Amino acid sequence: MTARYYWGLHLGLIALLFAGHFVLPAYQHGNVARIMVLAVYAMGYNIAFGYTGLLSLGHAMFFGAGMYGMGLLSYHFDAGALPAMAAGIVAGVVLSLVVGLLALRTAGVSFMIVTLMFSQALAMTLVYFRDITRGDEGFVIPSATRRLWGMDLSDEAHRYLIAWALFSVVLIFTLWLVRHRWGRVFVALRENEERASLLGYDAFRTKLGALVISGTISALSGAAYALLFGYAGATFAGVQYSIFPLLWVLLGGAGTVLGPFVGALFMFYLIDLSSGVTDAYMLIAGVALVLLTLFLPHGLVGEVKRRLWRDLP
Numbered sequence: 574m575t576a577r578y579y580w581g582l583h584l585g586l587i588a589l590l591f592a593g594h595f596v597l598p599a600y601q602h603g604n605v606a607r608i609m610v611l612a613v614y615a616m617g618y619n620i621a622f623g624y625t626g627l628l629s630l631g632h633a634m635f636f637g638a639g640m641y642g643m644g645l646l647s648y649h650f651d652a653g654a655l656p657a658m659a660a661g662i663v664a665g666v667v668l669s670l671v672v673g674l675l676a677l678r679t680a681g682v683s684f685m686i687v688t689l690m691f692s693q694a695l696a697m698t699l700v701y702f703r704d705i706t707r708g709d710e711g712f713v714i715p716s717a718t719r720r721l722w723g724m725d726l727s728d729e730a731h732r733y734l735i736a737w738a739l740f741s742v743v744l745i746f747t748l749w750l751v752r753h754r755w756g757r758v759f760v761a762l763r764e765n766e767e768r769a770s771l772l773g774y775d776a777f778r779t780k781l782g783a784l785v786i787s788g789t790i791s792a793l794s795g796a797a798y799a800l801l802f803g804y805a806g807a808t809f810a811g812v813q814y815s816i817f818p819l820l821w822v823l824l825g826g827a828g829t830v831l832g833p834f835v836g837a838l839f840m841f842y843l844i845d846l847s848s849g850v851t852d853a854y855m856l857i858a859g860v861a862l863v864l865l866t867l868f869l870p871h872g873l874v875g876e877v878k879r880r881l882w883r884d885l886p
Contacts, residue, residue, distance in 0.1 A: 579886055582831075586831065587737075590741075602729060602733055603733075605733070609736040611817075612838070613739055613790060614791050614817075615825075616743055616790060617632075618787060618791060618819065618821075619787075620787040621784055621788075627783065629685065630689040632819075633815040634692040637809050638664040638695070639664060640799045641706065643657045643799050643805075644714055645660075645705070647714055648712050649705075654800060655721070657718055658796050661795065662796060666785065666789050669792075674781065709807050711804055711806025712806075713803055736797070748830050750786070755782070759779065824865060824872055825874050831874050832873070835872075843861055
């Protein structure tokens with residue numbers, strides 16, 4: 574398949590989501606806006622896990638760093654939306670660089686444990702310094718911060734469009750990255766690190782670059798989530814928010830550009846719809862996830878890639 578087909582598919586999704594702004598009912602409109610922001614988080618995770626093979630169990634620390642970098646600056650210093658967002662992104666870059674320099678000295682299970690411990694350390698720090706962070710209780714982002722270029726981001730229409738713009742930019746960047754030489758080196762390291770090293774690639778620096786890109790995108794998602802939905806809390810830096818992007822990527826298809834969005838969309842509505850039927854909605858969700866894992870082990874988009882379109886990025 575030529576690049577025209579790749580771009581056509583991904584730009585088609587962007588156009589479809591834009592059209593959704595005009596046709597979706599209010600409840601679904603809000604849901605899709607939230608899913609797009611969370612899908613950005615999953616896309617960031619997918620760069621580390623899906624393309625580079627770095628199985629992190631602590632990615633919530635990057636999401637939380639972006640959220641609190643943005644939120645604390647606005648909450649304590651009444652910063653505007655752009656400076657606060659910039660602070661969240663910088664927090665993600667710095668944290669991912671520091672964690673990468675330390676955690677990438679390990680590999681495999683050790684890497685998983687180290688990232689989990691770093692994430693837990695951040696979560697406990699946020700809880701401990703509750704006078705500053707408000708701990709588990711969290712805090713509401715000031716309304717003055719939630720204005721961008723004259724738009725009130727508490728308004729559902731503006732919130733959807735900003736979420737759509739963010740999702741579109743990250744989706745296009747991800748597609749470009751994985752088709753670029755860097756992305757191909759990421760995959761080479763995932764498949765056979767020793768052989769890639771013998772070909773002259775610096776495995777440590779390449780994996781560090783992948784982790785920094787991944788952490789920065791995840792932090793961007795966290796900052797955007799706080800800005801658009803008006804809340805920051807230590808819960809978002811906990812273990813469950815490290816497991817969520819892993820599930821979304823596995824459900825959608827690790828190592829595919831569209832997989833994180835499809836996985837986030839599927840899991841969000843699986844829980845949303847089953848909760849409307851029974852209080853035991855997590856049981857239904859769990860059974861569905863087990864069945865998908867057994868019969869579609871490569872994920873929804875991953876199975877399409879394996880069976881129908883092997884060149885799908």
